[in-house]
Amino acid sequence: MITTITLNPAVDVRYNLDYFALDQSHRCADYQKTAGGKGLNVSRVLKILGHEIQATGFLGGGSGEFIAGELKKLDIDNRFVQIDQETRTCIAILSEGPVQTEILEAGPEIGQKYAAEFMERYVHLLKDATVICASGSLPRGLPEDYYCLLIRKAHEKKIKFILDTSGAALKKAIAHRPFLIKPNRAELEDLCGKACAGEKELVEQALALHQAGAENVVVSLGAEGAIYLNAQGAYKASVPEISCRNPVGSGDAMIAGFAHAVTNKMSLEDSLRFACACGIANAMEAETGKINCAVMDELRRQIRVVAIY
Template identity: 30%
Template structure:
């Protein structure tokens, strides 16, 4: 079983428009509301593909109640941690060419007592877990030391930890010995403090994170695919999408597919890429199921061209 932890979950409203024009009244062509947050999306993707998991989610206010209601409706096994603050709402505006504009609220702060309640929920179920997956932004005001403590207590319990976050929390996860970290290109560049303009730059940065203590690094590169750097070396891959609709949740689906396929080697990378590409082809933060996966479109590069330049973000 996989346990996901989303410290800053959200309600995600996705609106499709013909064209986003600043200052104009725009009529939506479609809209939907989904439960959101990176860890929540990982749980939803796993559930859609029949992989057992449990989601630990702090929630508060009417938005928090709606979030839990939507998750339960989908069939997600939720461990809700009540908090005093109001769960945030995020807005995604998607255009027909695949361009996505996101407006994310910062979310509520967690008191030390509320954060400890989250940790207790996680540690209460790790005995039956193969992985604990901590994903998403850190709540406003939460010290990086607190996130480090979560990572250390999970690893001390003998459970493999995967982390998808950014900023100081990403470096803290690597230093705490996370078995897997999954940054995107921008997050990885921020972590190592330099721009990543080629595939080789990404690989070097991933190796640096492994030197800090991370077991493996799965770096997502958007339309350029992903790179896996672990004990077995380096492998890259991509999966073209003919009609992109929304990139929201694509990295989360990539991570979910990678974990579901064993979290090691080219086969797991290929599965993750198939899941991520399928998410891009779906509206809003819809998570892909088995019928959405086009594994035949995945291309794996066991000897990636490290001098290949990456497009400017």
């Protein structure tokens, strides 16, 4: 059983427009509303890959009810803590280019009562978990070291903890030895406090994060592929050019790919190839957190992985 954690979920609303400009009214006939938040995107892809999922975090209000309904449709075990505030809404506007504009609500503030209730539930869920995937920002009210607490609990049960977050929450968590982290270039530069001009600098900074505690460091580079570094060395994945329909959730699909790879004991090279194929397959779909497995398998054959360090 894979456990996904989405502490700050959202109802994601996406508007697809041919043209978008500020200070104008736009009528949109092409739009989608989905259960969002990075961990829920991970959950959907893992379900497509055939895994049993237990999903947890915080849900509240009408938006929370919508997400709970979507989880039921997908046959994902809903283990969220119910709170007395409204789950946030996040809006993405896709227009020609493609250009993507996002409006992200901050979301509810989690008090000590709900934080304690979540921790109790999390410890219970660890009994059935083989891999933990924790994704996204921390909601207001939780301390910056909250992921550190979750990692420690997972270590006590010898469960691998995959973490996809950013900023102070990620910086604090690295020393607690997460199994895998996946910063993109901008997040890596923010963590290290310096720009990475080329591949050499990217590898150096990924190595610094590995030495600081992260067992596996994946740097996602979008159309340029990804770099994967651990104690065995560093590898670069080069990916095929595609027609991108919707990039939202591609990093989450990569996380799902890595969780699948861990569960199936894939080699480092095959893990990177599989995860990148999941990310690209997501970008080829209109719906967030969705992949076509046949397309993904074909992409795997086109992805080149080479040792670079």
